[in-house]
Amino acid sequence: MRERIVTRFSRRWFVASLLAAAAWSALLFAQAQPAARPLRLLFIGNSYTYVNNLPEMFAKLAEAGHQQVETVMVAPGGWRLQDHWDKGEAPKILHGGRWDYVVLQEQSLLGTNFLLNGKPRVKNDEVFRPWADKWAAEISKAGARPVFYLTWARKATPEDQSVLTDAYMRAAKANQALVAPVGIAWAAVRQQYPSIDLFYSDGSHPSAAGTYLAACTFYATIFHASPVGLPAKITGHSVNLNTALVEADRTAVLADLAPGDAQALQAAAWAAWQSIK
Numbered sequence: 001m002r003e004r005i006v007t008r009f010s011r012r013w014f015v016a017s018l019l020a021a022a023a024w025s026a027l028l029f030a031q032a033q034p035a036a037r038p039l040r041l042l043f044i045g046n047s048y049t050y051v052n053n054l055p056e057m058f059a060k061l062a063e064a065g066h067q068q069v070e071t072v073m074v075a076p077g078g079w080r081l082q083d084h085w086d087k088g089e090a091p092k093i094l095h096g097g098r099w100d101y102v103v104l105q106e107q108s109l110l111g112t113n114f115l116l117n118g119k120p121r122v123k124n125d126e127v128f129r130p131w132a133d134k135w136a137a138e139i140s141k142a143g144a145r146p147v148f149y150l151t152w153a154r155k156a157t158p159e160d161q162s163v164l165t166d167a168y169m170r171a172a173k174a175n176q177a178l179v180a181p182v183g184i185a186w187a188a189v190r191q192q193y194p195s196i197d198l199f200y201s202d203g204s205h206p207s208a209a210g211t212y213l214a215a216c217t218f219y220a221t222i223f224h225a226s227p228v229g230l231p232a233k234i235t236g237h238s239v240n241l242n243t244a245l246v247e248a249d250r251t252a253v254l255a256d257l258a259p260g261d262a263q264a265l266q267a268a269a270w271a272a273w274q275s276i277k
Contacts, residue, residue, distance in 0.1 A: 038068035039222070040098060042144075044090045044135070045105030048151055049075040050244050051200070052211035056236040057254050058218045064230050067223055072097070077244050080111040081131035094142050101222065102139040103180070104132065105149035108204060110167055122153070122160040125167035136175035146177040147221065152186035152210075155203035161187050169276070180221040182214045185265075185272035189213060193264050209265065212255040216269035224277070226270040232262030 039062075043055045055071035062069045074090045076083075081104060084090040094102060109120055111127035125132075136146040150168040153160035164183050172179045189196055198210035206214065212234070216227040238252040239245065257265070 036068065038070045039100045040070045041072075041101045041103060041147075041222070042090075042094060042097070042099045043071060043073045043075065043103045043105070043149075044081070044084055045073075045075045045103065045149060046079045046107060047075065047077045047205060047244070048108060049073060049103075049105050049149070050077075050239045051205050051241070052208055052254055053236055053239045053246065054211050054214055054218075056246070057211055057215040057234050060234045060236055060254075061215050061219050061227060061230050062223070065219065065223065065225065065227070069222075073246070075105075075244055078107065080107045081128065081135055082111065085131060085134060091138070094139065094144075099139075099142065099144040101147050101178070102135075102142075102144045103147045103149050103218075104135050104139075105151060106132070108151055108154070110164070119156055120154065121157060122163045124163065125171070128167055129171055132171040133175060136171070136177055140175075146172075146175060147218075148172045148177055148179045149214075150179050150181050150183045152183040152198070155199045158187065158190065178221055179276060180214075180218050181272040181276050182217045184275065185213055185217050185268045186210070188272065189265065189268045192268070193261075196261050196264065208255040209257060209261065212257060212262070213265045213269060216266050217272060220270050220273035224273075227266040228263065228270060230262075230266060232257040232259050 043049050050073060055073045059069050059071050072093065074084065074088060074093060079088065106128045109122050110125055112123050114121050114123040139146040148168045148171060151164060153164060161183055168179055186198055189198060196209055197207055198213060200207050219227040233256045234254045235251060236254045237246050237248060238250050240247055
């Protein structure tokens, strides 16, 4: 009897020792693994990017969705992709850092100043496309993936959305790039939820709700996940509208939407991404 008791004790001790050793090994292995590196995104654009600080709003939504990202923005007002290539800091910043994605946003009329009956109109991608191709190739060479920021038609000319969508989609397809279909989501919201005003008073730039919609669309595009359920209020750093620079010493409420409006924008962003992926 005593021998059986001793044998049972020995077996239990042996099993317990194995479990303890396995737990200790797992702990040591976990400690030896490097922490996950945040995704790094470089945003190249203009006022459609810096108004309401789109990159930071996206980063805050990502944080709420348990994703780690770091963003940098190069977005002088009114600049085209050609301007960024010819005279800006963007090429240097691109090659001076390790980026996972680089966002490209063309001037709102695809780089032209075309007027029809006194209204600024989107004519074609004749100016946009060559620079889109150059930038996409340079981004790929730097080891990152280009993401085209498909923008929206102005308030007075919603019919221009088809030209914008076609231009960005064709550029993305030719360059194996991602597309953040903000303009597609924008058009859907204008049709389905006309009470949500996506525009600033000039009928061109985004309101806080418009930038929030863009940020949700980038969330869907980068993470392939629905933004539904993310916070409706975002606090971050404001941008000086005169210098287009982030004011690191000032924080502000970037967006504070009614829960129903936020959910509608989140759903529209996810539906837009689903429609093109």
